[in-house]
Amino acid sequence: MFDAIAPRYDLVNRLMTFGLDQWWRRSTIAALALPPGSLLLDLACGTGDLSRLALHSHYRVIGADLSAGMLAANRTGVPLLQADCSQLPFPDSAFDGLVCGYALRNFTDLAGALAETARVIRPGGRIALLEVDAPRAAFLRTGYDVWFKQVVPRLGAALSDREAYDYLPRSVAYLPPTPALRQILADAGYSGVGIRPLAGGLSQLLFATRIGIPGQ
Numbered sequence: 001m002f003d004a005i006a007p008r009y010d011l012v013n014r015l016m017t018f019g020l021d022q023w024w025r026r027s028t029i030a031a032l033a034l035p036p037g038s039l040l041l042d043l044a045c046g047t048g049d050l051s052r053l054a055l056h057s058h059y060r061v062i063g064a065d066l067s068a069g070m071l072a073a074n075r076t077g078v079p080l081l082q083a084d085c086s087q088l089p090f091p092d093s094a095f096d097g098l099v100c101g102y103a104l105r106n107f108t109d110l111a112g113a114l115a116e117t118a119r120v121i122r123p124g125g126r127i128a129l130l131e132v133d134a135p136r137a138a139f140l141r142t143g144y145d146v147w148f149k150q151v152v153p154r155l156g157a158a159l160s161d162r163e164a165y166d167y168l169p170r171s172v173a174y175l176p177p178t179p180a181l182r183q184i185l186a187d188a189g190y191s192g193v194g195i196r197p198l199a200g201g202l203s204q205l206l207f208a209t210r211i212g213i214p215g216q
C-alpha cells in the first residue's frame with residue numbers, strides 16, 4: 001500500500017492537513033531536546049519529512065522503512081535502510097534518539113516494535129512519536145469526522161490511491177488508547193512518558209526517555 005502512494009504521499013499530506021503536519025513535525029523534533037550532532041533513527045521514515053527537519057536542527061539521521069517505494073521517494077540524502085520495525089538491523093544502544101511519524105498504528109505488534117526501539121537507543125536517549133488522534137471537543141469532532149472520513153478518502157482517490165485513503169481513517173482504530181500507550185512505552189523501557197494533543201487532538205505527540213543498562 002505504501003509503495004503505491006509514495007509518489008504523491010507528500011502532496012496529499014499537505015492538502016489533507018492544510019500544511020499543519022509540518023508544524024506538528026517541528027514539535028516532534030523539538031520534543032527530543034537532544035544536543036546538536038546527536039544520532040537519530042527516523043523509524044518508518046517514508047519520504048523523510050521528519051528527517052529533513054531533524055537535519056535542520058543539526059541532528060545526524062538514519063532512516064529506516066519497510067516500503068521500497070517510500071524509500072525511493074525519499075530525497076533527504078540521509079542513509080536509508082529497508083527494515084521492519086520488529087527487527088531493526090542496528091546494534092544495541094546505537095542511537096541517541098528516535099522519531100517516528102504516523103506509523104505506529106501500522107505496526108502489527110506495537111509492543112514488540114517499541115521494545116525494539118528501546119533496544120537500539122542508548123540509556124538516556126529520547127524518542128518522539130507523532131500519531132493521528134481524534135479530537136474530543138464536539139465541534140472539532142464533527143468537522144474532523146466529515147473531513148477525515150468523507151473528504152480525505154475522496155481526495156486520496158482523486159490524487160493517489162483509493163484503497164489507501166479509505167484505510168487511513170479506519171487505521172485510527174488500531175492505535176491503543178492513551179493509558180494503554182503509556183503502559184506499552186513504560187513496559188518497553190521508557191520513563192517520563194508524555195502525551196500531548198496537537199491542534200485540539202487532530203494529532204498527538206508522544207515523548208519519553210530510555211531507561212536501563214545497555215544490552216539489557
Ligand SMILES: C[S@@+](CC[C@H](N)C(=O)[O-])C[C@H]1O[C@@H](n2cnc3c(N)ncnc32)[C@H](O)[C@@H]1O
Nearest residue numbers: 002044045046065066067070084085101103106
Ligand atoms: C503514514 S507513513 C509515515 C511516513 C513518515 N514517517 C511521515 O511522517 O510522513 C507510514 C510509514 O510506515 C512504514 N511502515 C509500515 N509498516 C512498517 C514496518 N513494519 N516497519 C517499518 N516501516 C513500516 C510505511 O512503509 C510508511 O512509510
